[in-house]
Amino acid sequence: MLQKKILAAPSIKRLPRYLHIIKQAQMDGAEYISATTIANELHLVSIQVRKDLGITGIIGKPRKGYPILPLIESIERFLNWDTEKKAIIVGAGNLATALTGYPEFFNHGLKFVAAFDTDTKKIGKNIHGVPVLSIKQLSEKVSELNATIAVLTVPSKVAQECANIITKSGIKAIWNFTNIKIKLPADVVSQFEDLTSGYAMLSVKMDSIHND
Template sequence: MTENGIQKRVPQVTVKRLSRYLRVLERFQEEGSETILSEELANELHLKPSQLRKDLAYFGEFGTRGMGYNIERLAEALRRILGLHRQWAIAIIGVGNLGTALLRYKGLNEKGFRVAALIDDDPEKVGSSRSGIHIYHIDDLPEVVKEKNIQIAILTVPAPSARATAEIVVKAGIKAILNFAPVSIKPPPEVICMPVDISSELKILSHHLTGLEEPGDSPRGHEKSPVK
């Protein structure tokens, strides 16, 4: 490990991979393994072992040369790094189809996370509840955030209101947003906003299929034809 305290910025893709490493470790642990090699763990995710080791190196040393990694120990380290040793309270903003679905989605109710409030602006919905979680009015967000200690907002409002809603969320003091609205949100630098854009992923598939199908001499399909 380096001696000085100078810290390289950790790329976001690295953090994302940490979460995937952890998932594999937990599976292997359940299956009874105690130890794992960087090669095994990396292969499981179709990555290079050197990438795994580089990712871990941002945070310290977790293995034993010649031996590999103790699964329990590495998993615990990753949980700490990812902040999963504490509990985060989530508010889902926008109780439509997607919001309701996410509420019931396992991934959001895993260890470390808890949906603590639902928010909407539709008077028909406000006051009722879904899966036992109360729906509050967006105007009451600041109070709800304080009372329930909300730290994460999941934005599932329609595109046209997404930006205004994001601003309200930020003003309420929330520092982390998972944005499902198909609109680019640029919050102040202390706030992180992760876009989840299913519709765009789908269009990548469509593009790929189009490339496969198209006839003609060009092996890669529709890219930049040499006409002119």
Template structure:
């Protein structure tokens, strides 16, 4: 497997939060927004915000801050969120239902075009307007529609097998919500979403405020 290294992954993770704040400033009619305002809104250090936004190529002006409209364009272009991207979601359970109903994705150009499941009761239904197909339809739908992204919300036990089917049919990016490390084909990007990461952060914040929670 070829390793795909992303420079400054934590910076990239923060870009969507910046984008939300900057878009809101834009909606409120502001032409400029300062790094300090963004930093305060997100409980970050201003120097971190300036460093993160630097990866988009936009530089702030002293005393005025960042030009709002070009910054929105630059962040969206950097992320590739300025184009419509189709995706499939495999495993049409509760998590898939939650994800397909999450309004932010469509705002960022991500459109779920098809869901897949093995359960006969689910096949033929739809989740938030996304039709649910049998797994045997993956090849036809992915290839016909030229879909590049698959979101995996299947049980961990069939994660690799499902990923293999996706990759064989041209999927180039897998967003993996299972607990399994996917062996990717060359050229395929895999992002594993581990919900316990956020819980780790909450735990440490909570412990730091309430040291009595820690056993000694």
């Protein structure tokens, strides 16, 4: 199998933003887009965009830029956004409702197939068409539905406990929205999403303006 090239984490995080700009250009009827155009839109420098897009292997044309169609395909392939991935969401609260209703995920292959909760008031209902089930059914349903990703949106107190249930079910990827760094077996990957870190950044930026 062809070894996929390695890209630095900051570069990977920028790719979705590039993709968004490129798709907009496509909808505007463009066939090519230059690194300069993308960079200007995102307040970056063009050399950074050029370097990041190097991973795609798509050859740009001098004076025109990159051909949009293969560029989109290549970025989506790199991100594995070209294949459907079935996800469960553990904790059927407000954040789960926000995430299941966010169209960007669905558009990029992430399909929520079930939500799990302990609250009997929630079980049996559904959020954005996703059925809410008892957490006791998790393992059974994961096998049945072939889910490969678990999104964790439970209160932090039960985060580790839920993570254990998830890993027992055979799921190897956890998107963790709790503020707990959960302990996982070595073969399980996870992405820690910390909303308070963004708030910290904003607070510090606000303060620094006054101290210039």
